[in-house]
Amino acid sequence: MTASTHVAPERGAIQPRGLDALPPPEMARRAEEVGARKVRTDTATVFVLAVLAGAFIAMGAAFATTVMSGSEGLAYGVERLLGGVAFSLGLILVVVAGAELFTGNNLVVMAWASRLVSTGRFASNLGLVYLGNFVGALLTAGLMFVTKQYTFGGGAVGEEALRIAAAKVDVGFAQAVALGAFCNALVCLAVWLTFSARTTSDRILAIVPPIAAFVASGFEHSVANMYFVPLGLLVKGDEAWLSGMQGLPDMNGVTWSSFIVDNLLPVTIGNLIGGTIMVGALYWFVYLRPGRPRA
Secondary structure, three states: OOOOOOOOHHHOOOOOOOOOOOOHHHHHHHHHHHHHHHHHOOHHHHHHHHHHHHHHHHHHHHHHHHHHOOOOOOOHHHHHHHHHHHHHHHHHHHHHHHOOOOOHHHHHHHHHHOOOOOHHHHHHHHHHHHHHHHHHHHHHHHHHHHHOHHHOOOOHHHHHHHHHHHHHOOOOHHHHHHHHHHHHHHHHHHHHHHOOOOOHHHHHHHHHHHHHHHHHOOOOOHHHHHHHHHHHHHHHOOHHHHHOOOOOOOOOOOOHHHHHHHHHHHHHHHHHHHHHHHHHHHHHHHHOOOOOOOO
8 A cells, every 4th residue: 555545535535645644533444444444355365364364373384493493492472582583574474475364364354343344244354364365374384395395404394393392282262262362462563563654664564563572472363373283283294203302292182172272262362362352352442433533
């Protein structure tokens, strides 16, 4: 969206101001207009863009896995920070290249609250995007398994992939919900910050800190987990490779059912809470609610 783009007439126009960042009230109107446009996009286009987003987030996850591999000598926080910076690649690709991400699309709640989109269309958009993200992440996990990239670094990448998958299914339900809420609050804040941006560099710089923060803090992202855990399950099935490795994490509890029930379900619930309530609804109330005095 360029600086000359106008939002819905009833909300006024966003006026160009050179390269100055948009202030929060105009960011809110931009978020509202973008949300309404997302819901109006045809089904085929949304689904393909959602598949791309799943693949983009998976590539960020693959990058993070590689960066954190063989890092036993680093302090825990430093390792996580490096992985978080690497993982930022995923959302950068989504925002700059253009794709539809379930967690980011939680901000469509702002257009819904302003009655620019119906409840049914909002829910349908989230459901379609979620499905497309799942397809894109799974396909990427499958292709990454075929590359045998997990054997790189003397098997360190595969060991890290197994460790990540095992840790994710070992989180309690309520804990996973809370971790998912904090995660998507930061993801949606990253997307929110990009609404102030005038240039591609602005968008990239706005994305990295919140995303690095959620990864470093150990928060849970549903779409990323659509890559992390399936990849671990695939690597777990390579018995020939496993037999030549030592010190691998216990993978007995990592199954498709534990992935869906113990991780993906509660994390998705948490992501919805963090994105729609902790960010979208609050900013709508502050800047867009009916009767609010306009500056």
